[in-house]
Amino acid sequence: MGNPVLVNATRGDQVEAQHRGSIAVCDPTGRVIHQWGDINRLVYPRSAIKVLQALPLIETGAADAFQLSQAELALACASHNGEKIHTETVRHWLDKLQLTESDLECGAHSPLLDSSSEELIKSGQPADRTHNNCSGKHSGMLTICQHLHEDTHGYIERDHPAQQRWFDSVGEMCGVDVRVLPWNYDGCGIPVAAIPLQAIATAFARFSTPDDLPQARAEAASRLAEAVAEQPYMVAGEGRLCSELMQITGRRLFIKTGACGVYTASIPDAGLGIALKIDDGTREAAEVAILGALTALGQLHSDDVEALSERLRVPIHNTRDVITGYWEVAEALR
Amino acid sequence: MGNPVLVNATRGDQVEAQHRGSIAVCDPTGRVIHQWGDINRLVYPRSAIKVLQALPLIETGAADAFQLSQAELALACASHNGEKIHTETVRHWLDKLQLTESDLECGAHSPLLDSSSEELIKSGQPADRTHNNCSGKHSGMLTICQHLHEDTHGYIERDHPAQQRWFDSVGEMCGVDVRVLPWNYDGCGIPVAAIPLQAIATAFARFSTPDDLPQARAEAASRLAEAVAEQPYMVAGEGRLCSELMQITGRRLFIKTGACGVYTASIPDAGLGIALKIDDGTREAAEVAILGALTALGQLHSDDVEALSERLRVPIHNTRDVITGYWEVAEALR
Numbered sequence: 021m022g023n024p025v026l027v028n029a030t031r032g033d034q035v036e037a038q039h040r041g042s043i044a045v046c047d048p049t050g051r052v053i054h055q056w057g058d059i060n061r062l063v064y065p066r067s068a069i070k071v072l073q074a075l076p077l078i079e080t081g082a083a084d085a086f087q088l089s090q091a092e093l094a095l096a097c098a099s100h101n102g103e104k105i106h107t108e109t110v111r112h113w114l115d116k117l118q119l120t121e122s123d124l125e126c127g128a129h130s131p132l133l134d135s136s137s138e139e140l141i142k143s144g145q146p147a148d149r150t151h152n153n154c155s156g157k158h159s160g161m162l163t164i165c166q167h168l169h170e171d172t173h174g175y176i177e178r179d180h181p182a183q184q185r186w187f188d189s190v191g192e193m194c195g196v197d198v199r200v201l202p203w204n205y206d207g208c209g210i211p212v213a214a215i216p217l218q219a220i221a222t223a224f225a226r227f228s229t230p231d232d233l234p235q236a237r238a239e240a241a242s243r244l245a246e247a248v249a250e251q252p253y254m255v256a257g258e259g260r261l262c263s264e265l266m267q268i269t270g271r272r273l274f275i276k277t278g279a280c281g282v283y284t285a286s287i288p289d290a291g292l293g294i295a296l297k298i299d300d301g302t303r304e305a306a307e308v309a310i311l312g313a314l315t316a317l318g319q320l321h322s323d324d325v326e327a328l329s330e331r332l333r334v335p336i337h338n339t340r341d342v343i344t345g346y347w348e349v350a351e352a353l354r
Numbered sequence: 355m356g357n358p359v360l361v362n363a364t365r366g367d368q369v370e371a372q373h374r375g376s377i378a379v380c381d382p383t384g385r386v387i388h389q390w391g392d393i394n395r396l397v398y399p400r401s402a403i404k405v406l407q408a409l410p411l412i413e414t415g416a417a418d419a420f421q422l423s424q425a426e427l428a429l430a431c432a433s434h435n436g437e438k439i440h441t442e443t444v445r446h447w448l449d450k451l452q453l454t455e456s457d458l459e460c461g462a463h464s465p466l467l468d469s470s471s472e473e474l475i476k477s478g479q480p481a482d483r484t485h486n487n488c489s490g491k492h493s494g495m496l497t498i499c500q501h502l503h504e505d506t507h508g509y510i511e512r513d514h515p516a517q518q519r520w521f522d523s524v525g526e527m528c529g530v531d532v533r534v535l536p537w538n539y540d541g542c543g544i545p546v547a548a549i550p551l552q553a554i555a556t557a558f559a560r561f562s563t564p565d566d567l568p569q570a571r572a573e574a575a576s577r578l579a580e581a582v583a584e585q586p587y588m589v590a591g592e593g594r595l596c597s598e599l600m601q602i603t604g605r606r607l608f609i610k611t612g613a614c615g616v617y618t619a620s621i622p623d624a625g626l627g628i629a630l631k632i633d634d635g636t637r638e639a640a641e642v643a644i645l646g647a648l649t650a651l652g653q654l655h656s657d658d659v660e661a662l663s664e665r666l667r668v669p670i671h672n673t674r675d676v677i678t679g680y681w682e683v684a685e686a687l688r
Contacts, residue, residue: 022356022374029614029635032538034548036398036614037635040356040374064370127673141475152673204366209674214368280363280370300634301363301371339461339486340543 023057024352026298026312027305029336030345038350039305041281041298043313044221047291048229050195052218054317056352059221062214063297066206068278070157071097071244072193072223073186077160078240080185082167086116093247094254095156096163099277101257102131102151109254110150113159117166124149124158125176126208133258154208156254161210178203178211187213192237193223207279217295220284224293228274228286245274245286261307261331268327273319275310277303283310287319304347308334312349357391358686360632360646361639363670364679372684373639375615375632377647378555381625382563384529386552388651390686393555396548397631400540402612404491405431405578406527406557407520411494412574414519416501420450427581428588429490430497433611435591436465436485443588444484447493451500458483458492459510460542467592488542490588495544512537512545521547526571527557541613551629554618558627562608562620579608579620595641595665602661607653609644611637617644621653638681642668646683 022040029037042057052059074096077083083093092113100106114120128147130137140147149155161182165172168181175182190213191198198213206212227245230238248255252266255276265275274286281298283306294313298306311332314320325332334347356374363371376391386393408430411417417427426447434440448454462481464471474481483489495516499506502515509516524547525532532547540546561579564572582589586600589610599609608620615632617640628647632640645666648654659666668681 031398031546032536032548034396034398034536034538038633040634062368064365064368125674127675129673138475141472142478144476202366202368204368205672205674205676205678207672207678209672209676212365214366299372300374300636300639302634302636305634338539338541338543339463340459340539341461342539342543344539344541 023299025350026056026309026353027347028350029304029347031336032345036345039298039300039302039309041296041305041309042217043294043296043309044218045292045294045313045317046218046221046225048222048225048232048293050218050222053292056313059218060216061297062202063217063220063282063295064212064214064280065220065284065295066212066278066280066282067099067154068276068282068284068295069190069220069223070099071248071274071276072190072227073157074160074244075189075193075237075240076185077164078243079189079236080164080167082164083243085167086163088113088163090247090250091254092156092159093244094251096160097244097248097276098156098255099153099262100156100254101133101136101260102147102153103133103136103257106254106257107150107155110155110159114162117159117162119162119166119172121149123162123172124152124155125174126152126154126158128152152208158208176209183211190223193226194219195222217297220295221293224274224284224286224295225291226293228288228293229291245271248274264331265311265328268324273314277306281306285310285314290319292317292319304334308332308347308349309353312353316353357633359684360390360643360687361681362684363638363681365670366679370679373632373634373636373643375630375639375643376551377628377630377643378552379626379628379647379651380552380555380559382556382559382566382627384552384556387626390647393552394550395631396536397551397554397616397629398546398548398614399554399618399629400546400612400614400616401433401488402610402616402618402629403524403554403557404433405582405608405610406524406561407491408494408578409523409527409571409574410519411498412577413523413570414498414501416498419501420497422447422497424581424584425588426490426493427578428585430494431578431582431610432490432589433487433596434490434588435467435470435594436481436487437467437470437591440588440591441484441489444489444493448496451493451496453496453500453506455483457496457506458486458489459508460486460488460492462486486542492542510543517545524557527560528553529556551631554629555627558608558618558620558629559625560627562622562627563625579605582608598665599645599662602658607648611640615640619644619648624653626651626653638668642666642681642683643687646687650687
């Protein structure tokens with residue numbers, strides 16, 4: 021039967037593309053508060069769990085040992101645009117670790133932000149590994165390795181402690197054994213496991229209500245949440261929903277995207293976690309769907325909704341700059 | 355209930371994204387020979403009907419009056435990459451018409467081919483209207499205007515004869531009255547109508563069996579089919595499925611993509627037309643689906659299938675150049 025249509029892209033008065041998906045909304049006990057579609061399905065959360073993967077960075081004492089800044093902590097949880105502010109912060113961080121760009125084991129890719137990519141093309145320089153949107157996550161993993169005097173070579177491999185650590189932190193937060201779940205390699209080269217959507221939502225409910233967590237975990241979660249709230253631009257960058265939404269909502273909301281149509285969110289005041297997957301992986305649809313879900317759940321203030329009006333119903337322009345339609349929530353999310 | 359899943363994108367042994375859609379396979383009488391999903395739905399064919407929109411270019415005598423080359427005729431039916439070979443051919447064509455790039459009323463956009471786009475960025479020149487993937491279609495429309503001494507200004511407007519002409523040619527081929535169908539503006543600024551998928555497939559069956567058409571229409575269809583078969587690179591370009599497939603199959607097959615997950619195809623020997631729409635509009639899924647449909651219908655030779663193996667099951671690489679999964683046909687198309 022399939023998941024419900026969550027988002028439509030229109031042209032004139034016709035739907036030109038439709039996007040199905042599922043959304044789990046859970047409390048910290050794992051209870052389902054609301055759901056759209058199948059939330060038992062296994063989903064690769066991709067970059068949407070970076071903040072959970074970064075918990076060991078605090079818990080091992082590595083962040084303190086290297087006196088990581090709020091910007092660096094936010095970058096550890098980021099899928100950044102590869103803007104100068106992002107890559108230079110990563111380079112400075114690697115300096116502190118006495119490592120270089122070549123110690124990052126993610127691949128290189130062009131900056132996600134078009135203007136940064138064009139600047140690089142004009143400079144004649146190829147993209148390097150600091151431009152990889154995951155370079156902050158990798159720097160975080162390297163920070164722990166250096167702190168614990170582990171061999172950094174091969175830190176991206178599944179059996180390296182750098183990966184086993186987040187299997188623990190993510191597994192504990194999700195309440196699942198990550199090691200027995202199906203897995204493969206993520207875009208940046210580290211392993212990624214397929215996790216039930218409901219478990220991911222539960223993890224983000226727990227992340228937003230640290231009082232129920234063991235003390236060290238609670239402190240780590242609070243510090244990362246605080247860093248991201250202080251430095252939302254480091255988590256994504258110009259024109260990106262994660263940065264823009266958290267700039268508007270401040271500490272009321274944590275939100276993070278993952279490749280192939282994934283979003284996670286935490287709402288501390290409500291004690292809720294959300295995990296969302298668009299079946300077909302379309303980024304624009306995932307953006308509208310997460311905002312639609314937050315609105316449907318009453319978690320956006322009227323000021324937020326006003327500030328985000330062109331994010332909730334996104335005009336589609338043609339090459340003559342005429343609006344031909346909109347990305348907008350479908351019936352199920354109205 | 356929705357349309358069947360036609361294409362999956364996998365990561366490891368899990369499906370990470372799935373793409374639903376519908377496919378109509380018709381004969382020239384409009385009879386449905388095969389179908390997947392809902393083929394009565396209205397679909398914006400976008401660029402997939404350019405060859406039908408170009409019929410008046412031959413029928414009015416404009417192509418002969420300006421002695422259009424096979425490359426120019428193929429470009430009239432193209433969604434080209436904006437490579438030098440495409441833009442220079444368009445510029446030369448406009449010269450013949452005593453018009454310039456500024457007479458094109460499509461908007462400018464960066465070349466679809468990354469290397470052409472990068473070259474342009476390095477040169478410091480902005481993209482112009484010849485780079486628009488539709489600049490050949492627009493040049494064709496301008497050719498008729500010049501031949502018939504019509505005002506070219508505003509030729510993209512719905513009530514201009516340049517548009518009304520293809521309402522007739524497309525309407526006759528599809529067997530529908532295009533004027534009463536829902537419409538809006540296409541990416542390049544001309545109107546686009548939403549047409550039942552079955553009618554689009556029927557039009558392409560008729561296109562491939564010109565013997566059943568009125569003589570002038572039959573000759574126009576044959577000349578365009580011949581031009582495209584001779585100059586498949588002009589229809590799209592480097593790395594593009596339309597060009598690659600027609601380079602392999604020659605006159606056995608006509609194929610054309612349209613934005614937002616559309617494909618059309620004509621198979622002259624079988625007297626069949628195909629029209630395909632991926633619900634979510636994903637290009638990669640549409641490419642795999644049209645090849646999957648052609649294979650399922652027995653319309654690709656074993657040599658074709660071998661040459662296209664990485665098009666039928668498309669490896670997905672991560673930034674470390676590891677294959678993490680595949681775009682591949684789903685159960686419904688196996």
